[in-house]
Amino acid sequence: MIEIDRLSKSFGMRTLWSDLGFTVARGDMLALTGPSGSGKSTLLNCLGLLDAPSSGAIRHEGRDITGFGPRAARHYRRDVLGYLFQNYALIENATVAANLEVAMKPRRARKDAPTVAEALERVGLAGREKEHVHRLSGGEQQRVALARLIVKQPALVLADEPTGALDHDNTTMVVDILRTMSKDGCAVVIATHDDAVRDRCDTVLTVGSATQPVPVKERQPS
Numbered sequence: 001m002i003e004i005d006r007l008s009k010s011f012g013m014r015t016l017w018s019d020l021g022f023t024v025a026r027g028d029m030l031a032l033t034g035p036s037g038s039g040k041s042t043l044l045n046c047l048g049l050l051d052a053p054s055s056g057a058i059r060h061e062g063r064d065i066t067g068f069g070p071r072a073a074r075h076y077r078r079d080v081l082g083y084l085f086q087n088y089a090l091i092e093n094a095t096v097a098a099n100l101e102v103a104m105k106p107r108r109a110r111k112d113a114p115t116v117a118e119a120l121e122r123v124g125l126a127g128r129e130k131e132h133v134h135r136l137s138g139g140e141q142q143r144v145a146l147a148r149l150i151v152k153q154p155a156l157v158l159a160d161e162p163t164g165a166l167d168h169d170n171t172t173m174v175v176d177i178l179r180t181m182s183k184d185g186c187a188v189v190i191a192t193h194d195d196a197v198r199d200r201c202d203t204v205l206t207v208g209s210a211t212q213p214v215p216v217k218e219r220q221p222s
């Protein structure tokens with residue numbers, strides 16, 4: 001579980017958001033919405049310890065992670081987090097399998113983690129291990145990125161516009177897989193401009209104008 005406590009972020013005189021307070025538990029999917037420039041990516045970066053909030057605290061499983069040094073932050077990103085980006089962030093000149101293997105835990109820590117073949121099957125890319133990523137379509141590349149998350153089994157997924165470059169069918173597939181990962185015990189935070197993606201989350205935070213998420217079903221129509 002990730003807990004945000006009175007979190008604020010300013011760049012110089014400009015305050016992006018302030019006094020955010022909420023938790024994202026395992027099994028929860030939170031959508032971050034708000035206009036371009038409202039600070040969705042900045043909030044994801046703070047949750048991923050790639051940027052520091054101006055004030056407030058972020059706790060993971062009860063532990064304050066805001067003051068982590070570079071080494072602890074690296075371990076947190078390696079052991080806890082999974083990322084999904086609009087531009088896939090894959091190693092383009094490597095094979096599909098190689099892209100998944102870099103995310104796998106050491107053999108002794110893997111226990112019942114899915115294999116590369118199982119993860120590829122779950123995203124509809126069974127048997128495509130040896131293909132080079134740069135030859136795949138955008139939708140297929142995002143599926144490889146999802147398979148990479150499946151083998152990594154992160155406790156928290158941070159997704160920044162993961163469907164921004166995808167068509168309707170691929171968007172549905174991405175959200176379906178994130179939903180399955182969430183049911184399997186992972187917390188998911190998605191920055192999105194897509195109302196269809198937002199509506200499949202449990203709660204929605206309008207970044208820059210609200211301090212807490214509301215249930216998606218109770219959201220005021222915009």
Ligand SMILES: Nc1ncnc2c1ncn2[C@@H]1O[C@H](COP(=O)(O)OP(=O)(O)OP(=O)(O)O)[C@@H](O)[C@H]1O
Pocket residue numbers: 011016034035036037038039040041042043191
């Ligand atoms: N290091 C920085 N220094 C100064 N300003 C920054 C810095 N990083 C981001 N910003 C500014 O903060 C604002 C929020 O950026 P951010 O990318 O978080 O917004 P966003 O809501 O994700 O936007 P979009 O929907 O377009 O992706 C922008 O105006 C951006 O220029």
